[in-house]
Amino acid sequence: MVKVGIDQITFHVPNHYVDMVELAKARDIDPNKFLIGIGQEKMAVPTIEEDIVAMAANAANRIVTEEDKELIDQVIFATESGFDFSKSAATYIHQMLGIQPFAKAYEVKHACYGGTAALISAFNYVKLNPERKVLVIMSDISRYGLNSGGEATQGAGAIAMLVTANPRILALDSETLSLTDNQFDFWRPSYAEVPYVQGKYSTELYIEMFNTIIEEYAKRYPERLSELQAISFHLPFTKMGRKCLQSLENKEETNLDSELVERWFSHYEDSTFIGRQVGNVYTGSLYLSLISLLNFDENLEEGQRIGMFSYGSGAVAELFTGVLQPGFKDHISKEGTLLHLNRREKLDISAYEENFEQTLSNEDGVIEVVKDKETLHPGFYLDRIDDHRRYYNEIT
Numbered sequence: 001m002v003k004v005g006i007d008q009i010t011f012h013v014p015n016h017y018v019d020m021v022e023l024a025k026a027r028d029i030d031p032n033k034f035l036i037g038i039g040q041e042k043m044a045v046p047t048i049e050e051d052i053v054a055m056a057a058n059a060a061n062r063i064v065t066e067e068d069k070e071l072i073d074q075v076i077f078a079t080e081s082g083f084d085f086s087k088s089a090a091t092y093i094h095q096m097l098g099i100q101p102f103a104k105a106y107e108v109k110h111a112c113y114g115g116t117a118a119l120i121s122a123f124n125y126v127k128l129n130p131e132r133k134v135l136v137i138m139s140d141i142s143r144y145g146l147n148s149g150g151e152a153t154q155g156a157g158a159i160a161m162l163v164t165a166n167p168r169i170l171a172l173d174s175e176t177l178s179l180t181d182n183q184f185d186f187w188r189p190s191y192a193e194v195p196y197v198q199g200k201y202s203t204e205l206y207i208e209m210f211n212t213i214i215e216e217y218a219k220r221y222p223e224r225l226s227e228l229q230a231i232s233f234h235l236p237f238t239k240m241g242r243k244c245l246q247s248l249e250n251k252e253e254t255n256l257d258s259e260l261v262e263r264w265f266s267h268y269e270d271s272t273f274i275g276r277q278v279g280n281v282y283t284g285s286l287y288l289s290l291i292s293l294l295n296f297d298e299n300l301e302e303g304q305r306i307g308m309f310s311y312g313s314g315a316v317a318e319l320f321t322g323v324l325q326p327g328f329k330d331h332i333s334k335e336g337t338l339l340h341l342n343r344r345e346k347l348d349i350s351a352y353e354e355n356f357e358q359t360l361s362n363e364d365g366v367i368e369v370v371k372d373k374e375t376l377h378p379g380f381y382l383d384r385i386d387d388h389r390r391y392y393n394e395i396t
């Protein structure tokens with residue numbers, strides 16, 4: 001059986017961030033609520049030219065080689081921050097990266113679960129077509145509003161990964177377990193600029209679905225579960241996965257070995273490093289946590305199996321697994337991650353608030369997005385909207 005999985009993976013976050021201590025003070029909240037209570041230190045803030053396509057192109061451009069461009073058959077773009085109900089964000093990436101014309105490019109959506117739906121589709125395609133590759137992208141801007149209950153759990157960023165046969169990082173297993181429950185914990189009707197959210201309920205539902213999946217997984221695949229060295233979680237904020245693991249510890253009746261939960265806990269902190277500095281990137285959050293684990297956990301070894309818990313409000317959850325491949329550490333870069341995070345500039349709270357109010361809506365459909373190109377950082381950016389069409393440019 002051919003192995004299929006993640007051959008390359010990287011991320012891109014905007015050029016600015018807000019310091020959570022400063023945000024807490026501005027909102028008259030004890031900073032420890034943000035730092036410890038929800039587990040966030042910095043929050044990525046996109047400026048107007050850093051839309052989901054620009055961030056995605058910047059991530060993808062780092063991993064896609066000239067040879068890959070001929071071998072990629074699909075570009076799958078997961079997002080819940082789409083700016084068009086019809087044309088998919090994937091078509092821009094197809095053009096910006098110069099992928100061969102006979103590829104297909106499309107967008108998928110199911111809240112934060114969309115990224116996993118894209119990855120599993122890519123996995124299935126490459127299983128059937130092992131000579132070909134799929135580019136999977138997750139890109140989102142998480143916005144709840146100034147002074148809103150969810151403000152401290154905003155963020156923005158994109159993940160890009162190449163799914164191939166004989167992957168160099170993580171070979172995925174075919175057995176997965178998913179769960180669907182039609183609920184209103186977090187949702188954004190098409191007329192709403194920001195989501196409706198029942199914050200506390202959303203965290204409870206997330207934990208409940210995690211527990212239901214673990215119980216059923218333990219019945220169906222007991223050996224596989226006990227093999228899992230670590231679990232990466234979808235992290236809307238970094239306390240979330242910790243709350244799930246704690247819920248397993250506190251369970252009165254459980255078939256789980258307590259050493260197993262302790263083992264998962266021992267890897268947890270390293271999986272949160274990037275999320276703590278970025279915030280929620282919706283579809284990509286689980287994969288930021290995976291990159292974080294791969295980068296910062298010195299105790300992970302090739303051949304070990306890790307789990308990934310995906311959650312998308314509304315709600316769908318899935319637990320899937322993969323095996324770390326020989327030499328996987330050669331294909332991830334802790335230094336690159338730190339450089340990328342540390343290149344960012346801090347916005348003070350008034351600049352963040354001013355930036356937040358900037359929007360692209362314009363009935364004439366003509367907007368010169370970037371007034372002063374001298375201020376831009378290298379990379380792709382949204383240059384202008386003309387006749388309701390988005391045009392991108394690149395600073396090299």
Ligand code: CAA
Nearest residue numbers: 030032033036037038112149150153199200202203236313
């Ligand atoms: N020092 C240390 N800890 C403190 C503290 C202090 N001074 N003050 C408060 N805390 C702790 C609280 O005890 C609490 O801890 P526990 O969760 O362990 O009980 C924590 O800080 C948060 O406090 P509150 O519950 O009072 O916080 P809140 O009412 O402001 O809401 C939130 C937090 C619900 C996450 C809110 O930010 C929110 O609605 N966020 C958006 C929704 C969300 O992210 N939901 C997650 C599940 S849904 C999902 O995963 C999909 C998705 O991506 C959106």
